[in-house]
Amino acid sequence: MNKKTIEIINVMSLRGPNLWTYRPVIEAWVDIGDLEDSPSNTIPGFYERLTAWLPGLIEHRCGIGERGGFLLRLRDGTWPAHIMEHVMIELQNLAGVQTGFGKARETSKRGVYKVAVRARYEEVGRAALVAARDLVMAAIEDKPYDVSGTVKNLSELAESVALGPSTASIVDTAGERRIPALRLNDGNLVQLGYGHRSRRIWTAETDQTSAIAESISSDKDLTKSLLSSCGVPIPEGRMVSSPDDAWDAAEDIGIPVVVKPSDGNHGRGVSTDLNTREDVIAAFHLADKEGSGVIVERFIRGDEHRLLIVGGKLVAAAKGEIATVTGDGVSNVTELINSQLNTDPRRGESEEFPLNVITYEEEPTVLLVLERQGLGPDSVPEAGKTVLIQRHGNVAFDITDEVHPQVAAAASLAARIVGLDIAGVDLVAQDISRPLEEQGGAIVEVNAGPGLLMHLKPASGKPRPVGQAIVEHLFPEQVNGRVPLVGVTGSRGKTMVTRLIGRMLQLHGPNAAVACSDGLFLGQRRMDKNDCANWQAAHRVLMNRAVEAAVIEHGFRSILTEGIAYDRCQVGVVTNIDDDASLPDLYIDDADQVFNVARTQVDIVLPDGIAVLNGADERVARMAELCDGDVIFFSASPDNDVVAQHRAQGGRAVYLRNGQVILANGAHETSLVKMSAIGISNLDKRAYVAENVLAAVAAGWALGIASDVILAAAETFDYGA
Known part of the structure; x- marks a missing residue:
């Protein structure tokens, strides 16, 4: 019986560094059945169908390393699992989720392959996997396939799960x-x-953004009062309670006026340049729908501007432009808006567009603006007549380099008065390159959690590095947000090594967390008695803001099925790899394949970090050349060739000599303690324990822990029976 189909038999999300790469991937096991005997060059029309559906495949370099490399493989003959890999990559790219990494490898079982593809978002990766299988099968069987529909679905999924x-x-x-x-x-x-x-961070809010400051910024009347008391120029105005009160306020202030919600945002419900009772009353009703109160204030002549203040400094500024259409004597206003404004490629409904699509539902003030001109949506303006559509809401034109220093200082002061570390300061001025006082300009709002897109992707002008400004605000130069972190893996001894290193850190001073097979520990307290040598427990440790240092155990199975929870570590320890090590249920069939799993712990050591490796284990010792940082070898024997050669080159090692634990730095040796003084029972029957001690001592040394603290930890640790 022929089985020419592709079956997805297992899918794993590797959410951190893994066997394949540093980044999260989706790993799928696919069974191609009898298609193992049908490479791509044996299927009539397959190449033409696939490349017609996905012309972007020409950009895939594949292992050949040049444009068109994958297509060359496709012509010469390759197998469905490899093709699925590239289709999965291309579908994600078409959906706006940029992906470049992929691998497809045979397993020891005929027809079964592992396919691993970079997955920025797990949900999108899983959906792309299924879509890739279906598309490849359609191309094999010469059946239709809706590529555009699939890409649309993936795009919508990506938009729903991606970071803004x-x-x-x-x-x-x-x-x-x-x-x-x-x-x-x-x-x-x-x-x-x-x-x-x-x-x-939560978009443009940080853990320094206080709830009080945010509450102040959302109360426009209170904000104006505080700014005014500190000498910041603001437009006169007040809260109003009814349409009649709004007109009374307008008369007191003097027309023209602005009517807006007291706690609105994004310009919704804001009406400007109002001169009649009818306009003010209509504007009141619009504003009242958008917020919990309504403000009437003096209309300031000029353009809207948004200044982004981060940590007291101006980092970007954008200007608004009035939106108008020109009549042609045939089209009505709605048709003119759609043809002259909404066709602008800079307008869209999602966050990625700097300008919004103009609709009456989203922008009800447009109807009021039209009404004031004696027009409605169905009116047909005469040819050549300019019709005002929107006076505000288009603040997306970069003018950062034009801002006068005094204007920047006023905006910075406004942010400080409200108490915001990141603020979007809205002001109106005729010329942003002149001080506000000279031109009667004023600051009209101070906003918490300001949008950044107008600065990242302006409708015109230079994009500004606002993300960089926020990161520099949170992390000054040379600060990287990392705590001392040790990862431990190996066939044997890793739990004991993990706990002994944790003991050293506890005595050293930091509030150290330990996640291992014995449980989860924070300081002296056991938080969880279950096996915590896994991704979830490690993630709990990294999230805990009380943790000042961490030691995390990883078994080979955890690395293969979950990935490592952190991106890089200061110290990576590999205790050993047994000669008979294997995980056949995961298609890891021998110790040489286990080597590729264990090396993940060494691959992620930071450039200024250290790998602690067993010099007596040939496979582990070979990992030294893979480390971005330095290496400390440990070995029960000082005569080990790897250790001797490493020391000859000025390297560090920890070993036993005449029963003493020795710390060697090049030719220099320092005795730490006699092994017999540590109090390990039945050491002659538990020689592996001595090796574990050496590994932990080497890790403590790598962390910069003082020798007396390492000694105290070794002497007081409970090694069990």
Whole structure:
């Protein structure tokens, strides 16, 4: 019986560094059945169908390393699992989720392959996997396939689960500085850094943004009162309680006036340049729908501007432009808006567009603006007539370099008065390059959690590095948000090594967390008695803002099925790899394949970090050349060739000589303690324990822990029977 189909038999989300790469991936096991005997060059029309559906595949370099490399493989003949890998990548790219990494590898079982593809968002990766299988099968069987519909669905899924562009700009900038990021919810709450050195952001709000300041900024009347008392120029105005009261206020202030919600945002419900009772009353009703109160204030002549203040400094500024259409004597106003404004590629409904699509539902003030001109949506303006559509809401044109220093200072003062570390200061001025007082300009609002897109992707002008400014505000130069972090893996001894290193850190001073097979420990307290040598427990440690240092155990199975919870570590320890090590249920069939799993712990050691490796284990010792940082070898024997050669090159090692634990730095040796003094029972029958002690001592040395503290930890640790 022929079985020419592709079956997805297992899917794993590897959410951190893993066997394949540093980044999260979706790993799928696929069974291609009898298609093992049908490479791509044996299927009539397959190449033409696939490339017609996905012409972007020409950009895939594949292992050949040049444009068109994958298509060359496709012509010469390759197998469905490899093709699925590239289709999965291309579908995510078309959906706006940029992906470049992918691998497909045979397993020891005929027809079964492992396919691993970078997955920025797990949900999108899983959906792209299924879509890739279906598309490849359609191309094999010469059946129709709706590529555009699939891409649309993936795009919508990506938009629903992805970080917003403002948050993403901050996270991406943090990544460039090697500051790790942990997403804390399905939205835009993100932790930058680990443990007690971490900071948190929620779009453009940070853990320094106080609730009081945010409450003040949302109360426009209170904000104006505070700004006025400190000499910041503001428009006169007051809260009003009814349409009649709004007109009374307008008369007291003097027309023209502005009517707006007291706690609105994004310009919704704001009506400007109002001169008649009818206009003010109509504007009151619009504003009343948007907020909990209504303000009437003096109309300031000029353009709207948004100044972004971060940590007291101006980092970006944008200007608004009036939206108009020109009549043609045939089209009505609605048709003119759609043809002359909404066709602008800079307008869209999602966050990625700097300008909004103009609709009467989203922008009800447009109807009032038209009414004041004697027009309605169905009116047909005469040819050449300019019709005002929107006086505000288009603040997306970069003018950062034009801002007068005194204007920047006034905006910075306004943010400080309200108490916001990050603020969007709205002001109206005719010329932003002149002081406000000279032109009767004024600050009209101070906003918490300001949008960043107008500065990241302005409708015109230069994009501004606002994400960088926020990261620098949270993490001054040389601060990377990391705590001392040790990762431990190996075939044997890793739990004991993990706990002994944790004991050293506890005596050293930091509030150290330990996640291992024996449970989860914070300081002297056992938080969880279950096996915590896994991704979830490690993630709990990294999120805990009381943690000042961490030691985390990883088994080979955990690395293969979950990935490592952190991106990089200061110290990576590999205790050993047994000669008979294997995980056949995961298609890891021998110790040489286990080597590729264990090396993950060494691959993620920071450039200024240290790998602690067993010099007596040939496979583990080979990992030294893979480490970005330094290496400390440990060995029961000082005569080990690896250790001797390493010392000859000035390297560090920990070993036993005449029963003494020795710390060697090049040719220099320091005796730490006699092994017999540590109090390990039945040492002659538990030689592996001595090796564990050496590994932990080497890790403590790598962390910079003083010798007397390492000694005290070794002497007081409970090694069991």
